[in-house]
Amino acid sequence: MNISMIAKLAGVSTATVSRYLNQGYVSEEKKQRIREVIERTGYTPSSSAQTLRTGRNNLIGIIVPKISSESVAKMVDGITEVVAQSSYQVLLANTGNNTERELEYLKLFRNNNVDGVVFIGTLMSKKHLAIMRSYKKPIILLGQQEADVSSVYFHDHEAAVLATDCLIRCGCQNIAHLTVTLRDKAVGRERRSGFMETLQNNHLRIHESLVAECAGFRAEDGAVAMQKILDSGVPFDGVFCAADIIAFGAIDCLRRAGISVPEQVCVTSVDNCHMASLYSPRLTSVDLSHRTGGMEAGAILIDQIQNGTQAFSQVGMQCRLYERESTGAVAEQSEGFSVLS
Amino acid sequence: MNISMIAKLAGVSTATVSRYLNQGYVSEEKKQRIREVIERTGYTPSSSAQTLRTGRNNLIGIIVPKISSESVAKMVDGITEVVAQSSYQVLLANTGNNTERELEYLKLFRNNNVDGVVFIGTLMSKKHLAIMRSYKKPIILLGQQEADVSSVYFHDHEAAVLATDCLIRCGCQNIAHLTVTLRDKAVGRERRSGFMETLQNNHLRIHESLVAECAGFRAEDGAVAMQKILDSGVPFDGVFCAADIIAFGAIDCLRRAGISVPEQVCVTSVDNCHMASLYSPRLTSVDLSHRTGGMEAGAILIDQIQNGTQAFSQVGMQCRLYERESTGAVAEQSEGFSVLS
DNA sequence: CTGTTAGCGCCTTCAA
DNA sequence: TTGAAGGCGCTAACAG
Numbered sequence: 149m150n151i152s153m154i155a156k157l158a159g160v161s162t163a164t165v166s167r168y169l170n171q172g173y174v175s176e177e178k179k180q181r182i183r184e185v186i187e188r189t190g191y192t193p194s195s196s197a198q199t200l201r202t203g204r205n206n207l208i209g210i211i212v213p214k215i216s217s218e219s220v221a222k223m224v225d226g227i228t229e230v231v232a233q234s235s236y237q238v239l240l241a242n243t244g245n246n247t248e249r250e251l252e253y254l255k256l257f258r259n260n261n262v263d264g265v266v267f268i269g270t271l272m273s274k275k276h277l278a279i280m281r282s283y284k285k286p287i288i289l290l291g292q293q294e295a296d297v298s299s300v301y302f303h304d305h306e307a308a309v310l311a312t313d314c315l316i317r318c319g320c321q322n323i324a325h326l327t328v329t330l331r332d333k334a335v336g337r338e339r340r341s342g343f344m345e346t347l348q349n350n351h352l353r354i355h356e357s358l359v360a361e362c363a364g365f366r367a368e369d370g371a372v373a374m375q376k377i378l379d380s381g382v383p384f385d386g387v388f389c390a391a392d393i394i395a396f397g398a399i400d401c402l403r404r405a406g407i408s409v410p411e412q413v414c415v416t417s418v419d420n421c422h423m424a425s426l427y428s429p430r431l432t433s434v435d436l437s438h439r440t441g442g443m444e445a446g447a448i449l450i451d452q453i454q455n456g457t458q459a460f461s462q463v464g465m466q467c468r469l470y471e472r473e474s475t476g477a478v479a480e481q482s483e484g485f486s487v488l489s
Numbered sequence: 490m491n492i493s494m495i496a497k498l499a500g501v502s503t504a505t506v507s508r509y510l511n512q513g514y515v516s517e518e519k520k521q522r523i524r525e526v527i528e529r530t531g532y533t534p535s536s537s538a539q540t541l542r543t544g545r546n547n548l549i550g551i552i553v554p555k556i557s558s559e560s561v562a563k564m565v566d567g568i569t570e571v572v573a574q575s576s577y578q579v580l581l582a583n584t585g586n587n588t589e590r591e592l593e594y595l596k597l598f599r600n601n602n603v604d605g606v607v608f609i610g611t612l613m614s615k616k617h618l619a620i621m622r623s624y625k626k627p628i629i630l631l632g633q634q635e636a637d638v639s640s641v642y643f644h645d646h647e648a649a650v651l652a653t654d655c656l657i658r659c660g661c662q663n664i665a666h667l668t669v670t671l672r673d674k675a676v677g678r679e680r681r682s683g684f685m686e687t688l689q690n691n692h693l694r695i696h697e698s699l700v701a702e703c704a705g706f707r708a709e710d711g712a713v714a715m716q717k718i719l720d721s722g723v724p725f726d727g728v729f730c731a732a733d734i735i736a737f738g739a740i741d742c743l744r745r746a747g748i749s750v751p752e753q754v755c756v757t758s759v760d761n762c763h764m765a766s767l768y769s770p771r772l773t774s775v776d777l778s779h780r781t782g783g784m785e786a787g788a789i790l791i792d793q794i795q796n797g798t799q800a801f802s803q804v805g806m807q808c809r810l811y812e813r814e815s816t817g818a819v820a821e822q823s824e825g826f827s828v829l830s
Numbered sequence: 831c832t833g834t835t836a837g838c839g840c841c842t843t844c845a846a
Numbered sequence: 847t848t849g850a851a852g853g854c855g856c857t858a859a860c861a862g
Contacts (some may be wrong), residue, residue, distance in 0.1 A: 149837090150840085151839060151840060151841095152839080152840095159850085160848080161848070161849045161850075161852095162839090162841090162849085162850095163841080163842080163848070163849060163850080164839055164842080164847090164848065164849075166840065166842080167841090167842095167847095167848090169841095170834070171740040173847065173848085174847075175847065175848085178848090190577075190600075192597075192600040192601055192842070193839080194541070194601065194838085194839050195538045195542050195601045195602060196538075196540035196541045196546065196601075196839080196840095197838070197839035197840040197841090197854090198839080198840060198841080199537035199540075199854095200535070200537045200538050200541050200838090200840075200855065200856090201839080201840045201841050201842085201853085201854055202841070202842095202854085203854080205537065207580075211579075214566070214585050214778075215556070215562050215565050215566050215569065216559070216563050216565075216566040216704065217562075218557070218559070221556050221558075222838055224556050224557075224581075225555070225556050225557045225583060225585075228556065228581065228582075228583035230858050232583075232590075237580055237582075237602070238549075238580065238581045238582075238583075239548075239578055239580055239581075240565075240569065240578065240579045240580075240581040241569075241578075241838080242565070242566060242569035242570075242573070242579075243701045244566075244570065249573075253843090256533075257529075259533040259534045260535065260537075261536060261578070264859090307834095319523075320850090324840095353770040354753070354831095367767050396764075396767045397767070400767065400769070403769065420843080423737075423764045424766075426708050426737045426738070426741065426745065427764075427768065427769075428741070428768075428769050430831085435592055439557075491854090491855055491856085492855060492856060492857095493855080493856095501832080501833085502832065502834075503831075503855090503856080503857090504831085504832070504833060504834075504835095504857080504858085505831090505832060507856065507857055507858085508831095508832085508857095510856095510857095511857080514831065514832085515831075515832085516831060516832085518833085519831090534855080534856070535854085535855050535856070537854090537855080538854070538855035538856040538857090539855080539856060539857080540838095540856095541838050541839065541840090541854090541855080542837085542838055542856045542857050543838085543856085543857065543858095544838080544854080584845090645859095659847085740851075798838045829839095
């Protein structure tokens with residue numbers, strides 16, 4: 149079933165059907181006939197033919213490091229929500245944290261396939277930036293901020309400030325930090341600098357032994373790092389963790405060591421993942437608006453595709469602190485199980 | 490840059506270049522020349538032209554209810570891993586638990602776009618089944634089992650048996666169950682029937698007031714249902730929850746009621762989500778192999794596409810019980826934070 | 831082993 | 847307002 153069949157059945161030319169389908173320079177009478185035939189036959193134009201002819205694919209590509217990461221899934225959820233309201237569809241490339249594959253998909257998408265790309269980046273190499281800066285198609289970097297690349301980023305530095313500040317307000321004097329690799333600009337560098345800066349602004353000492361780098365993004369990595377700090381023997385009364393999952397590991401480690409949260413040590417982190425409000429103790433954490441960030445990135449991308457504006461835009465998302473039990477706060481009325489309280 | 494440019498530069502015909510790109514009925518000498526030109530120019534064939542010509546799209550569609558659900562994300566992760574090893578790419582449709590949209594995407598994919606579909610279903614209506622059974626293209630149902638539709642499903646019934654049996658082995662005599670809507674065959678009907686059957690086989694009484702249906706898949710829904718059972722006043726010493734997230738809500742509710750897990754009440758559930766081994770108490774849960782199920786579905790689909798075998802295949806995934814603190818078990822050596830023990 | 835050729839289905843001038 | 851016609855880039859006979 150193709151356009152010429154429809155044309156024949158409706159007694160018009162293929163050009164008229166095509167106009168009907170697109171712009172609409174068609175008399176009311178013929179419109180009726182065409183509409184009727186299309187409904188009766190259930191005809192849908194071939195997207196590959198349309199693409200071949202117009203060069204437009206109606207496809208956007210998303211490159212993610214790991215779809216089974218909660219924050220990544222939230223961002224993708226946001227993107228798909230926005231995209232679903234347009235005529236675009238989403239091509240998903242899940243690289244499994246493999247940097248080489250990221251580059252491959254970046255190239256693959258550029259050469260063919262898609263009208264635009266959302267790239268959820270973690271470790272940005274020179275190669276990544278080179279490709280992105282010379283990309284022929286609209287591309288939005290999501291979750292990281294880099295010069296000369298349109299990006300939707302999260303306020304990692306500010307989030308760390310909020311989380312650290314919260315510890316200080318709780319009376320913590322000796323604050324530890326569980327960080328991640330500095331090669332990750334957002335989670336590593338930005339959050340660490342927010343932490344450092346806040347301590348300095350409050351004239352608190354930064355003890356080297358109280359900063360430990362986690363080997364990865366697993367709870368176990370957080371527990372190992374926490375243990376390392378415990379082993380150092382330097383006393384502390386607060387811990388700022390670079391991510392919730394690390395905080396869970398850290399709290400677990402503290403529990404095993406017989407240290408209670410928040411009575412002896414307060415804990416904060418960043419991400420406000422789903423379990424943060426369910427864990428025991430409920431975790432004080434900073435929400436970065438991952439889902440909204442995804443929506444924003446999707447909207448900007450579609451706008452760039454449709455208006456051909458390659459203008460750089462850098463958008464930072466709001467972040468917000470949720471104070472919970474791990475810093476001694478009581479659960480808010482609005483969240484958790486208010487039904488029961 | 491198209492195939493005829495390459496042909497001209499290499500001094501051969503387009504057909505030869507095409508053969509080089511596909512089957513390869515080309516002399517060694519011309520192969521060399523073509524390879525050289527392609528590398529120099531960075532040429533990639535236009536996938537839309539290929540699709541138009543061959544009818545093959547090299548695209549598979551995945552329809553999911555909610556990408557930000559952990560189990561769904563795991564399945565998608567599995568699918569993408571398998572698909573990445575082929576020449577196919579993945580089109581993701583995230584319906585946001587909207588049944589109408591599921592049907593729309595099912596049709597959209599059928600009419601155009603894709604060579605095959607993996608459908609992660611939850612609530613299967615007559616319409617769903619009708620469309621799937623008359624689908625012109627290979628389609629795999631993932632996570633549910635239905636007659637006349639190729640499917641990769643999880644052993645929900647058996648998982649419930651394992652989880653319930655575990656409670657009985659722990660000495661529980663009055664076991665409650667937090668279930669979900671029976672319209673969800675896998676999570677609702679199958680898990681409930683596994684629970685019922687196990688009680689009967691063990692000559693244990695099923696008390697109506699000890700079975701409560703959760704309004705949804707949120708921790709809060711689990712907490713509300715648990716509270717309803719508490720309010721009934723009927724004593725119980727074990728709870729089997731239809732899903733981990735429900736169990737977290739239930740445990741939270743019990744904690745607020747001053748009931749300790751596992752000392753007074755043992756808790757088990759199904760999903761073995763990431764937090765199950767991190768929660769406090771660590772949650773005894775049955776793993777359904779979501780990720781492996783995704784890989785299986787992807788592999789079967791690609792096989793069906795490539796071999797044209799529309800033969801039905803029904804594959805059930807393995808399930809496995811992980812006994813943890815919520816039923817009084819000590820953490821296994823192999824999981825959790827063995828580094829610290 | 832290689833080149834010529836005829837479309838795949840659609841959109842888009844151009845002329846009417 | 848409409849129809850005729852060319853061609854997007856590629857593949858698969860077919861003939862050599």
